[in-house]
Amino acid sequence: EVQLVESGGGLVQPGRSLKFSCAASGFTFSDYAMAWVRQAPKKGLEWVATIIYDGSSTYYRDSVKGRFTISRDNAKSTLYLQMDSLRSEDTATYYCARHRGISYVMDAWGQGASVTVSS
Amino acid sequence: DTVLTQSPALAVSLGQRVTISCRASKSVSTYMHWYQQKSGQQPKLLIYSASNLESGVPSRFSGSGSGTDFTLTIDPVEADDIANYYCQQSNELPFTFGSGTKLEIK
Numbered sequence: 001e002v003q004l005v006e007s008g009g010g011l012v013q014p015g016r017s018l019k020f021s022c023a024a025s026g027f028t029f030s031d032y033a034m035a036w037v038r039q040a041p042k043k044g045l046e047w048v049a050t051i052i053y054d055g056s057s058t059y060y061r062d063s064v065k066g067r068f069t070i071s072r073d074n075a076k077s078t079l080y081l082q083m084d085s086l087r088s089e090d091t092a093t094y095y096c097a098r099h100r101g102i103s104y105v106m107d108a109w110g111q112g113a114s115v116t117v118s119s
Numbered sequence: 120d121t122v123l124t125q126s127p128a129l130a131v132s133l134g135q136r137v138t139i140s141c142r143a144s145k146s147v148s149t150y151m152h153w154y155q156q157k158s159g160q161q162p163k164l165l166i167y168s169a170s171n172l173e174s175g176v177p178s179r180f181s182g183s184g185s186g187t188d189f190t191l192t193i194d195p196v197e198a199d200d201i202a203n204y205y206c207q208q209s210n211e212l213p214f215t216f217g218s219g220t221k222l223e224i225k
Contacts, residue, residue: 035214037162045154045162045205047214061213095161103168104209105152109161 002026004096004110011116012086018115022079022096027108029077030054033099035106036070036081038092046092049081050099063089086117121145123206123217130223136194139220141206143187150210153182153191156219157202165204166191198224 008020020036036048049070050059058070069082079096093114097106122144131137141151149169154162164173166182169189181192193200201224206217 044219045156045207045216047207047216050212050214059212100167103150103152104214105164105167106154106162106207107164107167107173109163111161 002098002108004098004108006094006096006110006113009094009113009115011118013119014087014117016086017082017084018086019083020081020094020096020113020115022081022110024077024079024096024098027098029072030074033104034070034072034079035097035099036079037095037097037106037109038090039095039112040089040092043092048094050104051079083115086115088117091115091117120213121147121208121211121215123208123215125204125206125217125220127218128221128223130225131196132225133198134195136192137196137222139191139193139204139222141184141189141191141217143189143208146186147208147210149185150208151182151184151189152207152209153180154205154207155200155202156205162205193222196222196224 003025005023012018033052035050051070067085071080093112095112096110098108100107124142151169153166156162170182203219205219
């Protein structure tokens with residue numbers, strides 16, 4: 001069974017940093033591109049970043065470029081999202097998701113982890 | 120960016136057919152996917168590449184469309200289908216989602 005388990009959320013002040021982890025199991029992690037998707041309270045889904053299977057390429061939405069870093073450790077089957085210079089508008093539940101195939105559909109999702117950016 | 124437009128909400132009677140629409144601001148070919156999100160849960164993939172039913176998803180869900188106009192159909196609607204439904208395109212970066220359609224039961 002495919003499982004994605006996020007961790008690392010919490011309350012953080014504006015301008016500070018936080019790092020999410022996503023532990024993957026039930027599939028060969030190193031075969032898949034992975035993504036982070038967020039959802040602000042009572043709002044819709046928003047793609048944040050994608051990393052290809054070997055970590056050699058990464059992609060970000062404009063609003064997080066230069067502040068967020070997506071990375072992976074294939075030996076540990078773990079995906080990361082380092083978030084720096086956090087803003088109140090980054091407050092959200094963050095989901096890790098698995099991309100499948102050339103369509104990059106997101107076919108498996110974690111349960112989500114939340115960050116609140118507030119002073 | 121490719122903007123995806125969905126109706127905010129739909130009300131339908133149990134056992135009836137419902138069609139949820141998604142219109143893209145530019146062609147996304149068939150790189151359109153549909154997700155269901157129930158309250159307090161993570162999204163779940165229903166349909167990929169416009170018309171392909173994800174494994175394990177009931178056959179009362181179906182998808183169609185190409186280019187800029189897409190639909191998700193549920194027939195018949197069951198009580199368990201109360202959820203928000205999102206379309207998402209992966210034709211180009213940034214990947215974008217529609218704002219979601221809330222399905223309500225009459």
